[in-house]
Amino acid sequence: MSDFKIEGYELKPGFKGMAKDTGSDQTMFKGVHWGKAMMWIFLLSDTFIFSCFLISYMKGRGSTIIDWPNPSEVFGLHVFGVDVPLLLIAIMTFVLITSSGTMALAVKYGYEKNKKMCGWLILATAIGGLTFVGMQAFEWGKLIHEGVRPWENPFGAPQFGSFFFMITGFHGTHVSIGVIFLFIYAYKTFAGHYDEGKRGWFTTMKGDYVEIEILGLYWHFVDLVWVFIFAFFYLW
């Protein structure tokens, strides 16, 4: 947003600008929508939640008395007579990261007020998320079928099951909430709520395409968290 201007206020680039904005009146983040600033701070808080989860996981994995199971075996799939390690996870990760791409495009088309493209891309993102949750459900089903439970694990330390189900469950909940909102936002985009500034059902706030960017921030965050979970659970 380089053409962004504020009446009576000269915006400066870089750290100088940051210091100036911090010292100015009214707003600290110039031109940033309230909701967008809120989402950033919420995500910071959420980062601490996931950090606590992952640090607990590291501590838990580091201090178990029974060996941790080998991730390439536990998470492997047996396809066409061959054992392929991490196959499902690779697909899941690919799908989720692709959905981040469609989300970014949806934001772009939203700001261009291209209702149709924006709506379809949000829908595509939602379907990507749904596929991810579906595959995660499949993986949970597979592990449960093999006897892994939150409280026990035939392949090694019981904490494996505890941490795996808790953390992927918590992340999956985030994805599911995101998917629900994506479907709602797709509907709102197609119905033109953002063009007319129609008021929200609950909040009575006027609709604006910035909401898509805010949801996009959340979606990219969920994606980023998955990268960490992927690294810590599947690659370690």
Place this chain on the structure above:
Amino acid sequence: MSEDFSDNKTIQAQSSETISGGGSGITPDMDYVRPAEVGEQDLYHGHSFITKWIFCQDAKVIGVQYFLLATFTGIIGLILSWLMRLQLGFPELVPFMTAEHYYQFVTMHGMIMVVYFLTALFLGGFGNYLIPLMVGARDMVFPYLNMVSFWSFFVAVGVLLASFFVPGGPTGSGWTLYPPQAILEGTPGSGWGIMLMCISLILFVAGFTMGGLNYLITVLQARTRGMTLMRMPLTVWGIFTATVLAMLAFPALLVGALMMSLDNVLGTSFFMPTILKAGEVLEYGGGSPILFQHLFWFFGHPEVYIVELPAFGIISDLISVHARKNIFGYRMMVWAIVGIGALSFFVWAHHMYVSGMNPWFGFFFATTTLIIAVPTAMKVYNWILTLWRGNIRLNTVMLWCLGFIVTFVNGGITGIFLGNVSVDVPLSDTYFVIAHFHMVMGIAPLMVIMGAVYHWFPLVAGRFLDEKLGKWHFWLTFLGAYSIYFPMHYLGFIGVPRRYFEMYDSPYVTSAVGMNEFISLAAFIVGAAQFILIYNIIKTLKTGKPAGHNPWQACSLEWLTPTVPPEHGNWGDRLPTVHRWAYDYSVPGAKEDFITQTTPPSEVAHTKVEKT
């Protein structure tokens, strides 16, 4: 900042007549404040009783709701403390008081007072009421979310209190909820009690997050024209920084509570090591109880400052108003608040010296703990220097402020004892610790709350609270609190352990018996004295002296609303414009001893007011 104003050092303007609007270039305009960046906020005005007073989106009503519910919960905490003192002072006097009940009361008293009373009251109560008014906003930025925040808190309190009525009663594992004993059979409330506690905490954190996002964005993005961060009253700075701490510290509590409930309900072993019980190995194994302690105290220590920082901020404003002097070292005060907030994330393991840790680890945490004393002491000096040669009004508000400073210094000094590993180890788990934290984060913030209630009641209700009753309330509370907690230091020194249901005939604590009786009597009186405030509020709501506009002659924005009490939207047709900080008291040359934040520079050009 300097760009926002024309160079006003060269201006000789004596009256507003010479001022033209908007920096025309002909006359440099010293009253110029640049135009609004953000359009007017779109508010939802309630029409029915339900949308106006119950599911209300007005931050002021939400603040009062928070205040009332937190006070109600706090009174339950107070009654629990009476029951505990009854048992400690006069053992076996109450027939229904078993050891199990005692531990349940200890736990619920602690958790209620720290989280559901102090945190909710300072951030939810004062934060909601004061932030929009003090920064010149019409409301919180997300009023709907704000409303949901309160109702989450409501449900959290409901779930917490419901645990009194479930099989086994509330949890009795101490407010720290340490595993493994919190969920093992034999601890009261090990099944339902601890589960409801965890659920309630999770709901509280969720609700608080919604409120906290509101406070932060309102301060960052919704200040009025001319209101820079360094012109905000310290109350806002305190609540703002405390909210930042809460947003970063509560996640650890949420994760801890979630893992604990899974250990409890699903039988996972996050925190549960291999346990032998009556010769039998339990299902649990391989978990780490210390992990919970780290998670809990990563929340728990910032939590101390979540309670303390708003208190620091509020007290600074009260002292400044009632000593008719600007706060000494405003910028230092701001940086001290921010510094304490940042440091509070690096001290948590000083609660765990006796849990067993690497000596270097203890050394590190002792050092950081003692470093916190530096900004804290700076604040105390600045309060005293604000009072120094001030035109002090010795009213109830000021009494509470003075009481706070003394109490806080007391509690702070014992904190230095406990921050050192070698002193903490023998004093750990004695009444010395109880005395320390009740002084520093129980009584001290409570005094600020009381002072704030007497100070802002005229704004909220339009009437003054009764001064005579207020002074009785103060002196009973102040002297009584010292009668309770001073002897406890001594009890700690002679080694009386905390969390013991009864001393029985232990010979080395016989001298503690009389003292315990005395403390209990004092506790009953202090507790009862708090009802003076409730009586005072009910009485003065009807018959109190009308306060009128800006009754304390304060400078800050919350007193400058067109109507008192302020209505929804706060500012009538026009938002205020701010030209200075909130502390221009007793400026030489000014007509009155205060210059409000909205007074344009041209009106006070002849005075010795400093540019802020």
